[in-house]
Amino acid sequence: MAGKKKLGRGVAIVGAGMSNFGMFPDKDSKDLFAEAFRELMDSVDKGLDPRDIQAIWIGNFSNDFFVHQAHWGPIIADLTGLAPRAVTRTEGACASSTLAVRDGIMAIASGMYDIVLAGGVEEMSKRTTEEVTEGLALATSPYEGAAGFTFPGVFGALANAYFHKYGANREHLMNVTIKSHENAPLNPKAQFKQTIRDLMEARKEKARQKGLPVPDWSDEKEALFDPSFNPPVAWPMHLFDCCPISDGASCVLLVAEELARSFTDDPVYIVGFGQGSGRGLHACPSLTSFEANRQAAAEAYGMSGLKPKDIQFAEVHDCFSIAELIHIEDLGFFGEGEAYKAVAEGETRREGHMPINTSGGLKCKGHPVGATGVAQMYEVWKQLRGEAGERQIPGRELRIGATQNLGGTGGTCTFTIFERR
Amino acid sequence: MEDRPISDISYYKFIEEGKLMGSRCRECGKIYHPPRHFCEDCFGTDMEWHELKGEGELTTYTCIFVAPPYMAREGYGRDNPYCTGVVTLAEGPRVVARIEGVDAKNPESIKIGMAVKAEFVRSGEGEGARTYLAFRPA
Helix, strand or coil: CCCCCCCCCCEEEEEEEECCCECCCCCCHHHHHHHHHHHHHHHCCCCCCHHHCCEEEEECCCHHHHCCCCCHHHHHHHHCCCCCCEEEEECECECHHHHHHHHHHHHHHCCCCCEEEEEEEEECCCCCHHHHHHHHHCCCCHHHHHCCCCHHHHHHHHHHHHHHHHCCCHHHHHHHHHHHHHHHHHCCCCCCCCCHHHHHHHHHHHHHHHCCCCCCCCCHHHHHCCCCCCCEEEECEEHHHECCCCEEEEEEEEEEHHHHHHCCCCCEEEEEEEEEECCCCCCCCCCCCCHHHHHHHHHHHHHHCCCHHHCCEEECCCCEHHHHHHHHHHCCCCCCCCHHHHHHCCCCCCCCCCCECCCCHHHHHCCCHHHHHHHHHHHHHHHHCCCCHHHCCCCCCCCEEEEEEEECCCCEEEEEEEEEC | CCCCCCCHHHHHHHHHCCCCEEEEECCCCCEECCCCCCCCCCCCCCEEEEECCCEEEEEEEEEECCCCHHHHCCCCECCECEEEEEEEECCCCEEEEEECCCCCCCHHHCCCCCEEEEEEEEECCHHHCEEEEEEEEC
16 A cells, blocks of 8 residues: 655755754744754755755644744745745644655655755744643544543553553653653753753752752652652643643755755765554554554655664654654564563663664654654754764764654654665 | 434534434445544445444543643643543444543543443533533443
């Protein structure tokens, strides 16, 4: 069922940029995209004349709701000075910007364009937490909303199904969170740059200053089991299982393979791309897997001729801690019911054999939903080129990386494989 | 013979009337809940209504402590969480629905696999009144 067709023409990334991620009361979507685009222009090793860009795709989930402005394509074309070139907005909930890249890939592969800008933006923090929760819930399956499910609620239900099937427990989810918080302080663009221990110390200091009882947690997990530190959101999802509300933007420059070396001696080639769709909790074939992931993975592995063991590291969509476990099983990095054990053994840490979310993941880097997919690609671009600074994966030559992006509660999933030659 | 159009609008009207209705493919016999316009298995297009017994087992669940605005208006939230879940019906299809009659403040007391039965709960008053589908331990 999954396609195994190759691209008609190869496509490479030759530039990438992302804004800082966080909650920025003094920046709007244009400011954020400008930040990302400025870095992209500076990142093209042999220089870029922006006039050579022929078309734009821009992912945005719901600025319509968040800041009451729709039709973001022309706004971004105008901002970047690229009007009146064609611009198209893509929407796939939290996977919106990967869909922008997908359209860019297909446009170049078809021969229609040679040089395309693809990116994403989202501005969420101008709304209250309750409003953002309501806004995100617009992307659940309609039946789920009617039954009182929230976004964290759907992932809570998946977590309970996973626990029940494989014997995992909350502690295994904490391993994911602790690992993300270890990576994030090394990412200057991350929203949260503290380890769990840093946050525990800050909490203790606050208690001391206020003359309140000082918590005597002995380690991270004891703090994470304490509901005053880590309150429940949608059992078993607690605060530290959930990504934050964020603002941010990201973009990449896509070019036809034969042009890549005129922009840089070190391009990153897109060698596999897959996308799938998924149904709600009532209809999906498994409650411990995303069918859209399986479809996307089959397509991308088929296109690239690569296998899961060929992927050296990946950014995956950890909107909730349980999602990271499910994704790395769906993508074949670990067997079914094995991911929680592998994470517990440190295999997904930077030093492990399969580093996952070296950026800090959505949990710590932040999750401005429409910008997330391309921000994942930004991390892979940095890692493959050896430019990830302190968080660079140590001790090995990186050649193949991947990104997995999820929209809604699994309604859209993508898997993209990148190669440095 | 029920001749309402196969649609979500009809489905929710049935819920208001206290009936749990799915659709059945007249070509291959597969039963769907909620109703589908087309059969996923044989791509048949001729569907009829099929009443479900409302008996099943709890397949998974969550207890929600941060409630969306429409649930907060019913008084749910941090100090008064509610349970919602996935039920597998005896006829095969799954349903997402509120789970009543369990201790949502003590989520680990709720057991996956327990037998549950549908009930139709009237909530709200006047024009805002509606009936929603829930399940409770059988």
